[in-house]
Amino acid sequence: QVQLVESGGGLVQPGRSLKLSCAASGFVFSSYAMSWYRQVPGKARELVATIPSTGGSTNYADSMKGRCTISRDNAKNTVYLQMNSLKPEDTAVYYCNAGRGFVDYWGKGTLVTVSS
Numbered sequence: 138q139v140q141l142v143e144s145g146g147g148l149v150q151p152g153r154s155l156k157l158s159c160a161a162s163g164f165v166f167s168s169y170a171m172s173w174y175r176q177v178p179g180k181a182r183e184l185v186a187t188i189p190s191t192g193g194s195t196n197y198a199d200s201m202k203g204r205c206t207i208s209r210d211n212a213k214n215t216v217y218l219q220m221n222s223l224k225p226e227d228t229a230v231y232y233c234n235a236g237r238g239f240v241d242y243w244g245k246g247t248l249v250t251v252s253s
Contacts, residue, residue, distance in 0.1 A: 139163035139242050141233045146247030149223055157218040159233030159244055169237045171209055171216040175229035176246075182232065186218060190237075201227075223251045 145157040157173065170189050176182040186207035187196045195207050201220070209216045216233060228251045233244040 139235075141235060141242055141244035143231065143233050143244045143247035146231060146249045148250045148252065150253050151224055151251055153223055154219070154221045155223060155249060157220070157231055157233075157247060157249070159216045159218075161214045161216070161233075161235060161242075164235065164242065166214040166235070167211040169235040169240075169242075171207075172234040172236065173207060173216075173218045174232045174234055175227075175249075176232065177229045185231070188216065220249075223249075225251050227251050 140162045142160045143157060145155060149155050168190055170187060172187040173185040174182045175185050183198060185198050185201050186205060188207045188209050192209050197205060204220060204222050206219045207216065228249060230246040230248050232246045235242040
């Protein structure tokens, strides 16, 4: 059974940092590109960051470029999202995604709230 379980969300003050984790199981993690998305109620889900299966060149949304880093540990079947200098507009549910060709797996999300 495929599972993607996000953790690390919570309430954080503006300007602070937060690190999200996503533990994967039930598929060959090292064969999938991994991504983080986020969604605010009433808005479309948006891509935050992507890292290829081999952990090479990463891509980031313009809104997060320079403020976050995606990384993965294929030995631990885990992908991370380090977010710095958080802003209130970063408040959203953050989802982990595994993608390969036409196959997509999603986690249930973790809520990040940036507020003073």
